[in-house]
Amino acid sequence: MTSRTSAGVRRHGDGPLLRALSSIPALGYLLVLMVIPLGLVIAYAFLTSGRFGGVQGPVTFDNIARLFQPLYLEVLLSSVVNAGLATFFAFLIGFPAALAITRLSSTWQTVALIAVVLPFWTNFLIRTYAWILLLNREGILSDGLSLIGLGPIEVLYTREAVILGLTYAYIPLMVLPIYASLQRLDPVLLEAACNLGAGPWRRFRTILLPLTMPGIITGCLFVFIPSLGNFVIPELLGGGNSQMIGNLIRDQFLKSRDWPFGSALSLLVLALLVIIVMIQASAARRSRKWGA
Amino acid sequence: MATHRTRARRASVLGIAGAVGAVLLAACGGSSSGGDASPSPSLDPNADLSKQSIVVSNWDAYMDPDVALKFTDTTKANITVAKHATNEEIVGKLTAGGDPGIDVAFVSGQYAQALNEAGLLEPIDPRLVPNLANLYPESKNLAFDPGNTFSVPYAWGTTGICYREDLMASPPTSWNDLLNPAPEYEKKTLMLATQPWLNLPAAKALGFSANTTDEGELEQIKQQLLKTKPTLLGFDDVTFYSRLAAGEVVMAVAWDGWCNYAGDPNVKFVVPSEGADLWADTMVVLKSSKNKEAAMAYINFMIGDEMQSWMTNNILYKSPNKAVAEKAAAELGADYPNIAMTPADLAKGEGLIDLGPAAKIYQQIATEVQAS
Structure with missing residues (x-):
């Protein structure tokens, strides 16, 4: 893929020296903010914790072995389930929303897109805190349901509240990539399918879904990855009833002063995400092949 | 604190x-x-x-x-x-x-x-x-x-139970009133998530030191907390006093000074009879x-x-x-x-000291209880 696109994009007259120079900022960025920190995390995972945090000798595999205790695997599993459900609900709401936006006039599309990203203008913690006020037993949701005889209900400090919070927090990251791929979709294809007698479900399944799949996968990753590592929402909306892997890692660094085990947990999450991104990359390759 | x-x-x-x-x-x-x-x-x-x-x-x-x-x-x-x-x-x-x-x-x-x-x-x-x-x-x-x-x-200061006098039949006197609550108070209690205050109520109720590093005692504390967990509304270190003021909970483990922030005359503070920190x-x-x-x-x-x-x-x-x-x-x-x-009453509390390597065991208990 790289050879084809870069050959296509490259402008004539750019010497190899210029190209090498222009890649320095990116390489420096990768080295300082990615390679070195990652190397440190890997190294820390095999060391012993110091009294006030930090790391010291000797080298040990204990931290890696501890990862396989059922307690930590259960936390990881429940984090994956929470993040997966949040991604699923974000898709369920985000896809129709993106589709609806593409049907608007271009002025209204701009307005709708601003509305989608508008919540990002408010601090993430404050938006999450607002949910506490909505969801608690004396809150608007419970009171509202009480009025019609369905309440009061207990939502705050449950796993459902955490999933709701994650879905809410990251849904714009689902809508935007799907919207972008819907934009690129040639409406003629849908018209042709319609003229040839394909019903709405068939048009969705055979045209809309496959052709927007790259956007959907990107959106799913954008929601899943930050959800998996989130520790603010489980703490504020889960009330400690729904611990996620992010909380566990945070606690190793800021409460247990166990940087080595925190690093080992981070590597576990990283390994999981690498696998997921590899699956996504191979899926994207396949869908490009279909496109051609 | x-x-x-x-x-x-x-x-x-x-x-x-x-x-x-x-x-x-x-x-x-x-x-x-x-x-x-x-x-x-x-x-x-x-x-x-x-x-x-x-x-x-x-x-x-x-x-x-x-x-x-x-x-x-x-x-x-x-x-x-x-x-x-x-x-x-x-x-x-x-x-x-x-x-x-x-x-x-x-x-x-x-x-x-x-x-x-x-x-x-x-x-x-x-x-x-x-x-x-x-x-x-x-x-x-x-x-x-x-x-x-x-x-x-x-x-x-010290740590105790912050409670709603008007919403309870009788004021709590023991840590057990919160750890093993009467059925009507289930899901209406909060505990602190931060160690050593997560352990403190169970440690004191079981007659152990607030600074215990004994593995057997810590195991008993953990078992009590695992038993208490399903009766809690949640763990809250930050907003428990506003949940009390809202009437969402009737009892919360609380640092004394923070109980004052509820700003509600019905919110009272008590140090349970087993003592505190x-x-x-x-x-x-x-x-x-x-x-x-x-x-x-x-x-x-x-x-x-x-x-x-x-x-x-x-x-x-x-x-x-x-x-x-x-x-x-x-x-x-x-x-x-x-x-x-009075300082005499305050000094009945057990002074908290650095736990050294046992701090990791405390945090492990916190993880297990919250993940359960």
Whole structure:
């Protein structure tokens, strides 16, 4: 893929020296903010914790072995389930929303897109805190349901509240990539399918879904990855009833002063995400092949 | 007292600030080796303070905002104020190696103990802190530092149950009233998530030390907490007082001063019959300080009447300064009865000390209980 696109994009007259120079900022960025920190995390995972945090000798595999205790695997599993459900609900709401936006006039599309990203203008913690006020037993949701005889209900400090919070927090990251791929979709294809007698479900399944799949996968990753590592929402909306892997890692660094085990947990999450991104990359390759 | 106490006041919007403090902590730190503070190289009581300048790191909003002006007016020394969000953050900064550029730090007692064991603290020179004479004898005999050899208390208190008098048939008297609640109070209770206060109720109910490091005892504490967990609404270190005020919960494990923030006369505080802890937030002078006379003068200033009055009137924590505490008990005791606790009652609490390597076991218990 790289050879084809870069050959296509490259402008004539750019010497190899210029190209090498222009890649320095990116390489420096990768080295300082990615390679070195990652190397440190890997190294820390095999060391012993110091009294006030930090790391010291000797080298040990204990931290890696501890990862396989059922307690930590259960936390990881429940984090994956929470993040997966949040991604699923974000898709369920985000896809129709993106589709609806593409049907608007271009002025209204701009307005709708601003509305989608508008919540990002408010601090993430404050938006999450607002949910506490909505969801608690004396809150608007419970009171509202009480009025019609369905309440009061207990939502705050449950796993459902955490999933709701994650879905809410990251849904714009689902809508935007799907919207972008819907934009690129040639409406003629849908018209042709319609003229040839394909019903709405068939048009969705055979045209809309496959052709927007790259956007959907990107959106799913954008929601899943930050959800998996989130520790603010489980703490504020889960009330400690729904611990996620992010909380566990945070606690190793800021409460247990166990940087080595925190690093080992981070590597576990990283390994999981690498696998997921590899699956996504191979899926994207396949869908490009279909496109051609 | 919290490892991540942000000094949230009564307004619930400040609860957000608390949440920020609790959740978004800056990680820093390093490792350090042990070694006790060596004997004091004598400080000069007649040093010219106008030539000295110090940096003080404190929790946000934990002292008079005009402290710098007032301190310089009184002593002529220059002062810069820095902030930290948590004990862990400041301890990380102070132990990272090299000169942290901080002369005086506010830390909770057990953290002062650990810093001293790491050889980082300057012994307190009582000649330069004459206001020590105005403190309660009990506050000068705290478990982590009897005799104020390396730390001086700024505020102190205990932990208990904060409850809604009007929503309960009878007030709680035992930790068991919260740990094994009557059916009508199930899902209407909260506990603190931070160690050692997560363990504290179960430790005391079972008759163990608040600082226990015995594995068998810790196992029993864990079993009790696992049994309690399904009856809780959740764990909450930051907004429990507003949940009490809203009537969402009827009982919460709470630091005494924080119970005062509920701002509701029906919210009461009780120390259960099995006893609780005794915590203190202290001031320490770093050995790396180059202006130790001014640092001692600052500590002296902060335990003086003016600054202690500000603290107890605004933070609603108890003052170790006898005259100030007695005045506060008379003036604020009616609205906030726990302000009027006597030092004798307070000193019945077990002093918290640094847990050393057992801190990891405590955190493991917290993880298991919260993940269950």
